[in-house]
Amino acid sequence: MAMARGRGRRGQMWSFDLALSLIIFFAAAIALFAAWGHMGADIAGTKALKDAQLKALTISDALLRTPGIPAGWNETTVDVIGLSLSEGVLDPAKVSSFSSMDHDVARVLTGIAPYDFYFELSDINGTVYANTTVPVPAGADAFVIVPVERHAIYEGRIARMTLVLWG
Numbered sequence: 001m002a003m004a005r006g007r008g009r010r011g012q013m014w015s016f017d018l019a020l021s022l023i024i025f026f027a028a029a030i031a032l033f034a035a036w037g038h039m040g041a042d043i044a045g046t047k048a049l050k051d052a053q054l055k056a057l058t059i060s061d062a063l064l065r066t067p068g069i070p071a072g073w074n075e076t077t078v079d080v081i082g083l084s085l086s087e088g089v090l091d092p093a094k095v096s097s098f099s100s101m102d103h104d105v106a107r108v109l110t111g112i113a114p115y116d117f118y119f120e121l122s123d124i125n126g127t128v129y130a131n132t133t134v135p136v137p138a139g140a141d142a143f144v145i146v147p148v149e150r151h152a153i154y155e156g157r158i159a160r161m162t163l164v165l166w167g
Helices: 002-065 092-100 103-110
Strands: 084-086 116-123 128-131 145-154 157-166
Touching: 002 084, 002 103, 002 145, 002 157, 092 116, 092 128, 103 116
Parallel strands: none
Antiparallel strands: 116 128, 116 157, 145 157
């Protein structure tokens, strides 16, 4: 009878060990999957930021260095927006046309879509020469926001061009 009791306890110990092992295994697996998902979200956020940064730099470069297509474009003839007379020298007529252009049309013609943008041209003291009418939204904390500041010549003076992308 003493033997039967001992064998029963060994079976109970084995069942308890198995149950405890399974609990630890599943807890570790759940923690691993949660960490994996968190890392995936971080990687996706970093990729979105890098994509927006590249787009902002590319577009600001094209605005400052190219005259656009066609070179003498206006609001009705433009295919691709560029703001320069020559590299780094901005055309006041193109700046004016761009800043007064329909926002959605400007997004398409600059290639900014799917992002939204704000454009501002000012002197180095902050006096605004031109800007778009859509400012960065107040609740933009949930967005990727990429500001790019470049310098150029505008009407014979040094000017600061600010392009902010978000989306």
